[in-house]
Amino acid sequence: MPELPEVERARALIAERALGRRIAAVDDTDTYVCRPHQPGELAAAFTGRTLSAANRRGKAMWIETDDGEGPILGLHLGMAGRIVVDDHAEGDPAPSDGNPSWDRFTLHFEDGGALTLRDKRRLGRAVLDPRIEALGPDAGEIARDAFRERVGRGDAPLKARLMDQAVLAGVGNLLADETLWRARLSPVRPAGSLDDDELDRLRRELRAAIRSAIRLGGVHTGELIEHRVRGGHCPRCGAELARATVGGRTTYWCPVEQT
């Protein structure tokens, strides 16, 4: 299930392989993935348009058409979505092809190829003119001062604050655990209890975790992730990892090092 790094790889795939291609037909018949649109609405908006740019903020993507003159297509990979362009796929880290019966939304190009949202669980989205402003700054781009101010406040557990997409866009469950482990910070500490040095350290490790995951193929390549099982141990100090629900999600951390 994709977080910021997987989405960035999907965006890059679209940018490399789909821009400049003209849409001949659109399959928008999955009314759950295309909610709240009716079947045919997205087809009417995008048929005949040419893809001109692929953008991303956090886990949200949007594609411009007709050099910015046409409507904007918002895409979200949800919990199990991937983007397939012709025979290339990025997104959900499972085997690269997936099952074509999970195709939920498709742009068919005039040249015979296609861009598809393939999503096992149907929690992904394809929408017209998405509202990107509802998201906080991108987790990989946010400036130091903005990070201090937005993340370092509130009584909610630090991990919940990190995963709040209105605070900071792009961090999900695995990336949060990996980042907090790298920064040696406890996920259960109130976000407002961090000092500036801790917040700066958190931001630095977050950026490093994101860069590494984009390069290596996704958040599942993180150092902590393979140890993130019941009875798993900290790969640095060997202590048994703690496990609890934090911010509504299953959380693993090193109770010795992460304070």
Next chain:
DNA sequence: ACCTATGTTGATAC
């Protein structure tokens, strides 16, 4: 067979 788990988001309730 049945129950639990899953990397997301959004609506709802306090």
Next chain:
DNA sequence: GGTATCAACATAGG
């Protein structure tokens, strides 16, 4: 307003 919980979806695994 901030925070917590549950539901939406479909599959995989014990």
